[in-house]
Amino acid sequence: MIEALAAVGIVVLTVLWFALPFLPAIAEWHYKRDAHPLRVVQDYEREVRHFARRFRAYVDTHLPAPDDAAPAEVWLDVDDPSAPDAPIEPSRFGGAPYVLVRDEPEPPLTDAERAAGYTARLLLAEADVTLPGRMAYLSEVYAAGNVRGEYNNIYRAILCDRDAFLGAESMVLRWLHAGGDAHIGASSVLYGRLSAEGNMVLEPGCRFARLHAPHLRFGEEPEGLWAQARNRSTFELAGATAAELAARRWLVHRSLRIPPASRFRGDLVVYGTLHIGEDCVIEGSIKTHGDLYVGRGTHIEGGLVSVHSIQLEADCSLKGPVLAETNIWIAKGCRMGTRPNPTTVSAPYITVDSGVVAYGTVWARERGELRG
Amino acid sequence: MSLCALAPAVSADSVSALDGETVMAVSAAPAIPPAAVPAWIVAIQILLYTIVTLICIYTLRHYWFTINRLFGVQRHPYIDVDTARWPSVTVMIPAHNEEAVIAHALEALMVVDYPHEKLQIMPVNDRSTDRTGAIIDDFARSHPGIVKPIHRESGDPGKAAVLRYATPFADGAILLVFDADYIPGRGLIKQLVAPFFDPEVGAVMGRVVPFNVERNLLTRLLDLERAGGYQVDQQARMNMHLVPQYGGTVGGVGRRALQSVGGWRQDTLAEDTDITYRLLLGGWKTVYQNRSECYEEVPETWIARVRQVRRWATGHNEATARYSVPLLRNSRASFLEKLDGLLLLGVYVMPALVLLGWILAIVLFFAGEYKLHGIVALLAITAYAGLGNFAVFFEIAAATYLDGSRRRIRLLPFIVFGFVVSLMAINRAILRQLFVPLIGRVRVWQKTQRFRKPS
Structure with a gap:
């Protein structure tokens, strides 16, 4: 009797042991927690302007109209103790903190930001803008005109409708797109994608990843092509x-x-x-x-x-x-x-x-x- | 040396207990002459060992691919080409009774990112009896200059025959082929054309991703199998400069390369395998672009699946018979290409060998050859991993990990059912392949059934 029970027990245990992996399998089959097709990139994310276009669409959707009476600085970090009474307008720009630059040549950064050496707010300029040096701009920068970045800045991303000029020893973390020309100062470090609809010039000492422009010049202007006039x-x-x-x-x-x-x-x-x-x-x-x-x-x-x-x-x-x-x-x-x-x-x-x-x-x- | 000669020269013939201690008394075995083993048993043993060795080689191959894919250097040498003087391209879409799906494919192709002056879309209505021809003509009328419809009224069935018929009408230097149920993304054409800037490349293959995954268990298993086959097998071959396979869709060939090897062959059920090997023999490479992905519809019924597998097996084995010896003799292919090429050719023979291996092991068991336990254990362990073209469980696991879609890995135990069905389908195809010529029956091409409803 005991032998028979032992045999049955072994058979049952063996069946259970082999059936064990089927328990999560059956659960997944039934509940379909991961039954969607694998994601295939249909919108061509590898295109060099992909992020710039997405940001452009974001800007076009949310940027206040020029006649909007919004103050130049409408959102301050509510957690920033240096600006406890700052006006708060949530969801003015997709809910993101931002600085709107209208007539000023430079963005109205707070003292706290200048002291800290960085701003985490979006910068949106309706015309040209100059970005003070030795600062980190940790959110995107948009300018309807030119962007001029001074020496030794760090940018997350820049989109400008005209030209971009970055000072020496700048750093771009994700992408830059210029509707006109792009001029990158010496010894800059350019991660991610840089594109321009016009000319792009990199000064010596730059490090880069992906560059795209109709005309890309590395360093000095090249001389005429060398060729020996002889029969080949x-x-x-x-x-x-x-x-x-x-x-x-x-x-x-x-x-x-x-x-x-x-x-x-x-x-x-x-x-x-x-x-x-x-x-x-x-x-x-x-x-x-x-x-x-x-x-x-x-x-x-x-x-x-x-x-x-x-x-x-x-x-x-x-x-x-x-x-x-x-x-x-x-x-x-x-x-x-x-x-x-x-x-x-x-x-x-x-x-x-x-x-x-x-x-x-x-x-x-x-x-x-x-x-x- | 006979296996019987491996019998131990000494034997433990007595065990006795003295003073509570167990002592094994070993004495020299009497010199009994080994019994003569019948020749037929020796022959079966040799055959079984050969089969198990082959299965082990396939198993190692799968491990090699998986390890390379997980830890090796990944090659994507052409994926960065996004700016170039793009060559002219013809996208050919063979369509036999595809009214349910052809419009989706054409709509997707109309918005691809490729210079339209270099792009020609060529839907080929292959003897359709439904509205496929009318849908194609409507598209051609609404997109003049870019869509060039071809209507094939008669002739042999099958994609190979269609491509052979339509290729002379194509204007492109590159001929891309899509099935009618495929939905290409915007950047796909450029990605598939980019490798042809390499003068060594004769064909390119992208990755196929099932989109009707959620339909039932079969579609979910096929999704896993496809992931293993493309994400691991094909990419590993690309990494190691082996022989990635042109899969007949989401890919294409260079017209120059195609012409240099004699064009499409009509008398084959697997024009994709056929062209892969003829290009290889001609010194052209097939490259795999893992990031060039395209959705496809996979069979939703087991009957459709079995038919699909049988067609693949028949066509593939034809290629095996045709190209194994020429590949061995080829001076252009490297040693590794030859090795991988031969193993790839043999993938649809392996299920038959696995079955034969089990039969031989059983025969030997009943013939009194009990000393086969090791080899049988090896057979048991590797058979599951040696089914060639059907991605094995660890490849699927690796692919799921690489795809970052990990919950579906829980379905892995069910894969064994898919393997068994494929095993049977392939063996039936092999038997038909061996015996149908003897009884003079005509081979019938069977199109894969579509399950999408017309829009």
């Missing part, structure tokens, strides 16, 4: 297959050197490293599985893609995207893209010399640096 010899690869000839794409299963002053027509896939001599013309795109070195003054019609690094010597010009999975070094005088045909330069680490121009996007996923 056609570079050909021996042993091309019929498929390669038909597709105008050559596969090279070793490292390769293209001599200086060569012209190559077609696309090239190199499974080793590729060294392109100076003053070459590549009428196609290039992919390398090793490092890619492009000699001075070389012109490339297509894109450059490397599983490792890309080094562009001075005065190169490229029309297609430049993508590397480790580093890109860009020397003085290089031009990426053209104004009618902007392009993308992307790598985890990008180092740029002063005197480089890009049209479109430069995106350093980990760290970009403009050498001074």
Whole structure:
């Protein structure tokens, strides 16, 4: 009898043991606590202006009309003991504390804010605004005109309808969008997204992540393109297959050197490293599985893609995207893209010399640096 | 060496108790000559060991992918391209009786962020008997210049035949393919086109995300399975420069690459696997874009699911027969690509091998071969993890973790039911594949049933 009970007990315990994981499974099946589809980004959050557009919509929805008789400073932090009698107008701007700048050149910051060296309020300027230096602006800044930030400020985000000028050693934490030009002072640190509808200029020593503008200048104005006026010899690869000839794409299963002053027509896939001599013309795109070195003054019609690094010597010009999975070094005088045909330069680490121009996007996923 | 030769040379043949202590007296075994093992048993043993080894390899492969996905360097080399001189693109949407869903897909494509002068939308009405053709024509009339409808009145069924028919009408340098039930996001076209700036890339594949998840248990299990397959398997292959698979939708091919390998093949049920391997053999890569996501509708009934799996298995195994040897001989693919490519080709053979392994183990048991307990245990442990294309439980768990949607992980025990159904469906497909040619029956292409109601 006892043996029989023991056997039944073991069977029951075993069944229970195996059934145990099904208890939460059945509960989840029944209650459907996590039965929604995974979120797919439908509104294109990766677009460089995404946050600026969202903030623009927020501003347009909440900004008081110009004829509104609201005082210049309508909300103070109720927890701030330095301003116990401050007027309070909740929900005037989506419920967020803000400073409205109308006729003043500078935002009317409180003494407490100036003393603390930061303000947590939104700054909304109906025209141009100058932001005093050595301050941290921890909420968004909007200006219908220009924004001029003085030396050594920290910004969470800036949206301006005209130009943005940030002083030296500024820091942008999330994003900046200028409806006109953007000029970033020397040794600034730019996290997140910076975009401008006009020109963008970075002074030497800046560090950056993602930059986008029709015309991006790193440091000084570049000089005219260096090019040696000489005939280029056609570079050909021996042993091309019929498929390669038909597709105008050559596969090279070793490292390769293209001599200086060569012209190559077609696309090239190199499974080793590729060294392109100076003053070459590549009428196609290039992919390398090793490092890619492009000699001075070389012109490339297509894109450059490397599983490792890309080094562009001075005065190169490229029309297609430049993508590397480790580093890109860009020397003085290089031009990426053209104004009618902007392009993308992307790598985890990008180092740029002063005197480089890009049209479109430069995106350093980990760290970009403009050498001074 | 016979397995019987592994028998211990000594045996414990007596146990006695002296003064309360247990003593094991070990004496030398008498020199009994081992009994001769029948050749058929040895053959079965070798076959079983081979099968278990293969299953172990698949299991390790899944562990390798999962660990890479969780802890390795993640490759998304093309995702940052947002500004470029974009090439011309044709978005092809094969549609056979898709009146319930085709309008949603077309509406979504009308608002994508891509230069419209470079974009051509090509819905292909494939012998529809419902309102699909009329819906497509209405769209073409309301969007002149961008929508180019194609009506196919006759011909073989199947997506491969449709693509082969429609491709000459396409103007784009890049041919993207969407199923009619897919709803692309605004940025998806640019994301899928970006890899083609790399001259090595011949095809691109995005991630498919089920949207009818909440319908029933099956859709929820398929949601988990898809997550494991894309979030872990495909991305790990991308990370490790292996062979991500073009999945036939939410992806595309470069026209130049397609032409260089001879275009779409019509005599296949899995044009996606077929083109993946022909591109690989031709020196073109397929890349996976994990962040290029698109909603799809998954089957809501087990019958529809079984049919889908059977079609996939049949088509995939055709590709296995065609491309295994050419891949081994190919000089362009790397060793790892060959290894992964062969393992990927074998995923729909593994369920049959798992079943065969169990049968062989049972046969050996009744034949008196009791020394197989180790290998049987291994078979039991790895069989669940060796079902190839169907993401295994730890991959699904990893995918759920990576997706940040963790409560659904509680459904994981139910996955075993999905595996069993797939196992049976695949084995039935394999049996039909082996025997249908013998009885001369014509293969029938079966479209996946749609469940959405027309708007």
